Amino acid sequence: MILLFAVVVSGAIARILPVNIPTPLVQIAFGAIIGLAANLRVELEPELFLLVFLPPLLFIDGWRIPKDELLKDVPVVVELALGLVLTTVIGVGFFIDWLIPAMPLAVAFALAAVISPTDPIAVSAIAARVPIPRRMMHILEGEALLNDATGLVCLRFATAAALTGTFSLAEAAASFAWLAVAGIAIGVTVTLAITRAKAWVSRRFGEDIGSQVLVSLLIPFAAYLMAEHSGASGVLAVVAAGVTMTFAELSRQALPATRMRRNSVWDTIQFALNGIIFVLLGEQLPGILARAHETVKLTNHDNPWWLALYVLVIVAVLAGLRFLWVFLSFRLTVLRRGVDDSPLRSPDWRVFAAMSLAGARGVITLAGVLTLPLALSDGTPFPARDLAIALAAGVIIVSLIAASIGLPLVLRGLAMPPEPSKQGEENRARVAAARAAIRAVDSAQHDLSRDRDDADVYAEAATRIMDLYRERIRVRVDGEPELAVIQQNEAIDRVLRLAAIRAEREEVFRMQRARAIGSETGRKLTRELDLLEGRLRT
Template sequence: MILLVAVVVSGAISRMLPFSAPAPLVQIALGAMVGLVADVRVELNPELFLLLFLPPLLFLDGWRIPKDELFQDLAAVTGLALGLVLLTVIGMGFFINWMIPAMPLAVAFALAAVVSPTDPIAVSAIAARVPIPKRMMHILEGESLLNDASGLVCLRFAVAAALTGSFSPSAAAASFLWTAGAGLAVGVFVTLAVTQTKAWVSRIYGEDTGSQVLVSLLIPFAAYLLAEEVHASGILAAVAAGVTMSFADVASEAMAATRMRRNSVWDMIQFTLNGIIFVLLGEQLPRILASARATVQLTDHVEPWWLSVYVLAIVAGLVVLRFAWVWVSFRLTLLRRRRDGTADVPHSPDWRLFAAMSAAGVRGAITLAGVLTLPLAMADGAAFPARDLAIFLATGVIIVSLVLASVVLPLLLRGLTMPAEPSKQAEEDRARVLAAEAAIRAIESTQHRLAEGRSDADIFAAAGARIMGIYRQRIESRSRQGQAGRDAAQQERIERELLLAAVAAERGVIAEHLRERRIGSAAGHKLIRELDLIEVRFKG
């Protein structure tokens, strides 16, 4: 309960602060205060942490991420999720071992593996307060969804090398292919099986909204557990389940009430779990810092400030490697397109765009959970070397990367001229026109069916004409070009503002009648819900 209250309070504090502070940083600070002043000690079980928090959050990210944009930049996303992770593990592993000789090379590779994946939860939290360009955000989200498997597979083999003293590249490659491929297959299979079964039951026996929402909550856990059972990536299974769910959801015939309630439940789940992850991280900080004096002795130093030097050096190394990868990838892509004649880009993007892409590589829950999975002891019973040091450094990297992105990204993106992004407005207008035309045809058909053989057919004709007039106005406003189209769009915006003002006035009167008990509570809440739906629709 204390941690949940901290999540609620963090949202209010982050809005009250005079400067832009992402909610994760506020939540870490509140978690640290809880760990200092309250008798709250959460012993994180890494496996349980992974199971409870990551499947639903990664499932939701995979469900809601724009698919067209993800597939459009699939090459860039794959390069970051696979190539950059491998480069980071190798490069940072040797760098950490050189910087801290007391940390064995295998353990240094394990630490590099847990700090290599970016975190979709942290990236989304930063994007909520920093105006990241849409295409960059889509690439970051796609990367963070896919690089978890490669980072955790590298961690698994680094730990195995530390425990056994041996490493097989061929076995590592085969294991990675199985872990990723089987994880993706399991996620797709579970979602399709569940959604098809659910649709069959609903067609025959009817649909229950509560059951439908609960089924959507169970899918990511089922995919994760089944994938782990066959020694595949449960994380990738949850992501694949979410991506598949977005396509299955389009083909489903769920009731509108089910979709609305399901979205509300998932929004609450996302807010709660995101917050608790960072509050838990903050709650662990006092204990991690309390052991800093003993931990630093592992590095052959005495002063704890050396740990800060190592954290900053690791973060700097991660940023440099990321900048180099992004810059080289862009140059190679540009060279290939010019050779193929598929693109003519006379000027390279501003260097700040590459720097922003580098600073946006935020670490979060995956790094925390991964480093906590380091074993406590070796096969002979001896303590696992430098485990406490690895946990301290990984925690420091999470916090510094969050602070870096929060401070540096607004500076880099301020006044930056971004490459033009194709507008989706024409596509949206075309879809709205086609939908309105289908609605008019349906109204005409239903009107004739209802009025057939009735003496008051003119009432049906008048009602149909009034409703069809609304749709014809929509078609007209979306079909005009030039100045006429701009005038129609402006008129639509004005009408929306007027309608929202009217809805607010209606809600005020109904609320006043409820307070004075001039209207029953059931009727009053029904009217307010209708007004809420209208407001949400027109606010987008």
């Protein structure tokens, strides 16, 4: 309850603050205050922590990520999510082993694996006040979705090497292939099976909104647990399940009320889990700092400021490697296509710098490092676990601070080519939908008025409705000047209708307070007005 309270209060503080401080940093600070004031210590088993937090977060990211934008830049996304992560794990792993000889090589690789995935949540919080070009944001989201899986799979191998003391590249490659293929297959199969069964039950016996929402919450856990018990990657299974959910929903549609309530529930869960993880990081900071004198002794130093120096050096290496990789990736992939409408066709160095700074670490890094085992197979403490947690926490905080300070400076005044307009696509969809509606109204009118004496009433009603749709088609097909005037009129109409809806709602509340209407009637009218307002604000 304290953690949830901290998430709510820190979110409000982040919105109130006049300066551009991303919400994750506020949540970390608030968690540190709680850790100091209440001496709160939340101890979670590593596997339990992984099970509780990762499946729903990765599932909703895979579900909601724009698929067409992801496919358009899939070569860049794969290069960043797979190539950069593997390069980071190997290169930074050896660098950490050289920098801190007391840390075993397998643990250094595990640390490199957990600090390789980026976090789009933190970047989105910064982008709310410093707009990031849309295509750049889509690339970052796609990268973060896939590099989470790559980084955590590498963490799995590194942890196994630390526990057993052995590592085989051939066995790791074969195991990686099995983890990836089987994990993806299980995620897709579980999602399709559950959604088809759910659709069959809904068709035969009706749809219960509460159970539909609950089923969507259980899918990521089912995919994760089934993959883990099969020896596959639960992380990849969850990501595949989320992506599959988008396409499964297209053929087996839920009721509108189910979609609205489900979106609200998932928004709340995503906000709460992301916030709790950052608050947990802040709550762990006092303990990390209290153990700093003991932790730094593992590096053969006595001054705890050496930890800060290690963090800064590691962040600098990560940023430099990412800048070089982004530069080469864009030059070899995006710019070689020769796509005329590409907004990144001739980028200057600030575009590459922005992409590098946007690679802030966050939720997955913390979740991954906290899953390091507490002890080896023989019962001895896991080597350098506290040091790895301290360094990972420092990398998260420094990368977030660097992104919150550096991104506004780099993006300020950056002249980016205009993003391709979606207006034409939207107009085509509206025209097609309106024509389908006209056909449906005409068919329904004939069916309803057949063999009835008042058939003229149905015909008049159908004519009125079809005229509205024909007007929409005429507006979308005709020239741009008339469309601009219509859109301006629609904007004015929207403002006036919102004012009217607010007045209606206030009157309904006044009548409830005066006991002029019952609470059931008040709830019904309020819900109708809320849905109307939500539609106008979309």
